[in-house]
Amino acid sequence: PTPESDATTTPATPATPTTGRTAAGDPEVSPADEHRSDSQGTPRGITLLSGSWIDLGVALAIAAAVALVWAHRRHRYTPRPLDAPWADDAGLRPMPRVVGQIRRGLRRALPERPGHDHVGPSMDTPQADGPDSIRGNERDADGGASASSGGPVPVAPALASPLSALWPPTGLGLTGAGAEAAARGFLIAALASGAPHQPHARTMVVASAPTAAKLLGVAAVDLPRTPRLLTTSTLAEALDLVETQTLHRARLVDHHDVNTVTDLRDADPGQPPPPPLMLLAEAPSGHERARVAALLTQGQRLDVYGVLLGPWPDGTTIAVGEDGATTPTDTAGNPHSGHPADVGRLTVLHPAETLDLLTTLAESHTGQPPTPAHLSSTPATAGNAKQDITGTAINAPDDRLRRTSGAPSQTGIATSSADANRCAAAADLPVRVAADTADDREKAARVTTGGASASDGEITAGRDGRVQVTVLGAPGIVNADPQRNPRAKSLELLVYLAVRGGSATAEAILDDLLPDAPARKATHRLHTYVSDLRSVLRHNGGPGTYLTHPHHTYQLNPERLDIDLWRMRAAIRHATGTTDRTDRIKALRRALEDYRKPLADGCAYEWLEPYREAVRQEAHDAAVALAEELADQPTEQLAVLHAAIAHHPHAEGLYQAAMRAHARLGQLDAIRALRRVLTRALSDIDTQPSTETTNLADHLINRTKGRASSPGDREAQP
Template sequence: MPQRSPQAARKLAEYSHLPTVHQPADNRQDAASFGRLARSVVGLVVFLAGPPAALWLAGGGPAKRLPSWHHTVDWFGRSDRAITAAGLVDGAVLTLWLLWAALAVLLLIELLVLLAPRRLSLPRLPAPLHRLVFGLAGSAAITLAAGGRLDASPPKPFAEAAAIPQQAAAQGPALIQVGSERYVYVVERNDSLSTIAKRWLGDSGRWPEICQLNRHRHFAGGVLRDCDLIYPGWELRLPDDARPPASARPAPPRPREQPTTPPPTQPPDRTSPGPTPDASTGRADQPADSASEDHSDDRAEQADGLDLPSGAFLPWTVATAISAAAALVWLHRRRRYVPGDEPPELPSAVVHVHQQVNKRLTASQDLVERAHAVPPLPAVAPGGVGLTGPGAHAAARAALISALADGGPDHPERQTTVVIDRPTLAELFGANSAQALTPWPRLKLTDDVDQSLTFADEHLLRWARLHETNTQQPSAPLLLISAAPDEQLAVRAHITLGIGADRDITGLLLGHWSSGRTVDVDDRGRTSLVTGPSQDIEPRMAVLDVDTALAALTTLQEAHTGVPAAPPPITAGDQTGGDYSRPPETPASTGRQGSAQLRVLGSPRVEHLTAPGRPLRAKAAELAVYLACHPDGADTRTLGEYLVPDARIRQADQRIHTNASNLRHVLGRSGGHRPGGYVLKRGANDRYRLDPQTVDVDLWELRDKLTRARTTTPPERTTMLQRACDLYTAPLADGCDYDWVEPYREKARQWATEAHLLLAEDLLATDPPAASAVLDKALGLDRYNEELYRAAMRVRHHLGQSEGVTALLNGLTTGLRDLDAAPSQDTVLLAHQLLNDKRRSGQATSAR
């Protein structure tokens, strides 16, 4: 007698103590299954017998339609071989008979396979024909047999079917690679890179290092774009100093893959250059396997909004509005710019949002059009909403930013006013930020909730007054943000928000709102209704961390008022674009023998091409502009992040190498053949930079001439400034919609503005008409800078052209309407003073 294992014996003992349970037969399910089976059989019979019967009745049997041998030979022997109408009818009927016969045979074979007790081995047709024919037959079989299953097993109960999850599991194994070792890591719900950094690196603040090592890598479950989202199935690389925790277990070794192609017969030539682009096109490079890349998962992940590295989430409408505010800020800074008064850099979080929006949307290069492209933003549900959960504060910050970003210069009726008390503001942004923040017309700060409700009541009175007088101008919406009021103010808040539900007043209350709906928000913005009606509640709300919200808030304040606010503190999660205000270490000088002429002011190009060869690719031109803006260069990973962000890491490195090779080739057509020259590649990280000894860049020369002119005197200074003004004839990378270029473009414009102002100052004493011409050219390049208008007014006054002063003031007023702004008081006073001086001098002349 065979011996049982202890485990089998234990299970047998357990089963022996279980009661015997007989499931009662469900006659209703048996009847339903028999009915479905009967309908399937009837459908099968109708399909097999119905079409031949109809064809037989319509035209007889197929044998009658077949031509005889004598008629066939006679038809081929004719010279004309005409086809009669009767022949066409016979051919159509025979085709229908053949089609039915083929489908019937295939259907019977499929049914035979399904009913057979064991798997049958059937011969296969060629692959394309097999997919087509058996697909048609399978569709017919499924259509006929969809009513019931052949095994007549009862369906799962509704409760069991409802328990099946509708989305991918949030828990599962992943792999972590440290050097050459791989470990299994179980991904839990709400897991993040900071958790992995704390367990494996001992410091949760080192999560940006893990993000940088794995950004844009493609895994089985998607692409790492949001550093707060990781999924099972991914393989994350960690720094070499990572130490696995005690619970980590090594991963099994990878299965050895068989090579699909034979090894090369000879080693590759390592001295040969990398792959070169096609000479017949100047477009961006596309690797051979790029056509097979499928980025549908990436688009699905970002279809509803933008996930930021800090963990924030913004719907695309809100992100577009913030991008429009950034464009408006650049325009205001262009208007206010005075040489020597350098404006602060735009917060890097806002620049990142602006770049991501430009990647997704085809935006105009004109900043004015971008500033006016503010889509309607989702508003808080009328009547007030209470927010609870771990993401309540982040959702309140995002709602405040969304309300302030709505409207834009073209839609004053959507320019929401936000009312928030200082305790709530300190709770959302921190005590220090709340004290430093200054209110402006669209942001009202109150001392407590009682004052906020009083302001809302006054808004209701204004709305009623406008309604009674039938004023055409609608009242702007009002958003009230506060903590959930206590019992003393709860009734008042309920009345105010209830009346204001139809009068553009909404409330966002932190905490449970007993008089209305309450929504629970998690840290990723997902919402679930706690109490109240469910209409007007988005399935996912925007959420913002403190640093990103402060960056957006200061940007919106400057966009609305035109006055720069104090910049928010820089955190580890910020991604700066580098120092583009510093000149290159070794500025290039024009006209050196054997130097390539790279021009990035205006359309990017290489001038003075003396040798034939391939043209400059579009991506190679973008690489040239980026390296011109970064004289110290950039590593391959950074270049891939900005120039080819949607490619895999290995493909991005290959594309950067290909475009650098093309740029080096085209520069060699201008300066002469230099293997490995012009575009230098140095260091372990493959850091690319332009060689200042062999490449002349107009942007570098503009900065060099302006820097030297600040410390010299005429006439040498005038000569340098004249050269700088001659260089700047169009904006940086004019006509190119690079999503990263805007800050650099504005910096180059500031250099050009300063050069024209200094040159006009030098020429005013010796050649006033030439100074006037210089300023006219500068106004053509920048029609918003008020300092240029003031300098032009002084020159017009010096030339005795009082009508020119008036024309300049009118032109500035018209131009600033694009920014929803007006000339500053200093400009208006200067114009009036110059006109009055001209009038008094004319009166004195007539008195003599």
């Protein structure tokens, strides 16, 4: 925990006034003003512990990029044999610290909800997880829509931006103590713009190596690779790139007889217009100054812009304070002095934060692992080896693998009111096969997508004298007394201990669950949550020891608790250790029955994502192993594969296996439907099926076509 909050919502309006606003009120507020300010005129954004400030549009775009990163990691995950040793997995690497600070700031920006637990920090925000969140279903500070659906967007130049009328036509010069920090902010804002379904908004940045080195230091030599950031050796080369783009865009506009690049959308909907292009450079002099001015003047209608470090007499220059507040400079002799460049408070970032965000954004752009050298340090507890995440400390005896039919009903799960609100809000972000129609889903499988999952019936609480806890899906205590709910943080502690195998040090808990609590209060808060959790467990399970604290370590008692995640893992271990095929199949089925939904589904715990992904990988591996065991039973195999696809909609290997099974059954339409479902799912993460998958589908379709379909085959087709 830190001595003070590491991310806060914007405090009072800074002392340095933003240009274009009066000190005694603003009788007329423009749409641009509304976009960048709250109802009191205060710029909306997040202040980090370092002093950096990020406008709300950038923060929302970064949250959406993080969701995209996790989806890409799931897409590229390669299943492992169940008995393969765990190794360090880059796909489980936590996000940089600055991302956590931004997301905590976003949570604070949400309005308070009734029943919120005020002892700990607010966690009431949707979890960015799944295709809908990638589309931008985060909420802004007013609880409104996301950037991609009309809410705040990053403060970056673009014809489609609400602030487009305020951008200087021949470039914006930055001076003052915060000039370099603001240039870094523009870089991140530009690269964060544009969701997967908004290709026209994905700004490209052209920068010279000297400018990159000035802003980012020695790390600029080897920046994370992304097609949206083009770094040249010299400014002249950067201008050559901008000039080439300008000529290309001018030809497109002239060919379609339209005025601007954005008009191309209506003129030629089949060909998306070029995205915004931003030149980031030091303000030049001599002939390069004239060249830059000419390019930017011509490029305004072509979505080409310039952000220049230093006074820019051919455009508009503003002074930026260390907090991002802007004021006009002396405009005497400036032909554009009538333009206020009132773009509001600018995002300002430190070099290290910028590099971390660049790494995250680059992975969201490419879908590939980032360059390791640019990964920031993370809490030790979050970066442990996967065997720590998967919690091998609990070795339940085989009798704990016994299952009763069904799964916990929602009415039998106890959560705090604040936690229930959070999970209800996050339920709008389901992990699912995206955008498929009911007809495609029906054709893609002969069974429902939940064919290998447990039903929604109730499990008898207190089985074998133990309290039943569910952490796969909405976390809670099964059949608990609704009048005695745990605090939100107490429930989070229960999930945290469960996923770590039942044990965690006090230091790890404080780092992960209370990262921004004041140091002098963090331990007391932890004791409060521990006491509350013990009380709730005793109330629902009777007298006994549920949570111990030996040697500064908190441990759950497996003799008193029956946790679905532990059952899943015990079943996988049993399947790994047995040599009997029938026994192995039964154990794998038990494991998959317990994996109804992702870990703590709908909850936005700050530490959760690497653990959630580790559990997801375990379930994925188990599904693949079971499908392999059922290779001689294609109908049974399909039930497993289609249920797995519902949990892992971006896993191409599952679709390939399902296509092969459908081909063995002669089900041509089902193969086609699977290909459509996969294509739509991957479109949500801005990618497409691999050549291997498309070639396999074509091969299986052609081979199946060549067969003489019997009436039985036609009846079997979905």
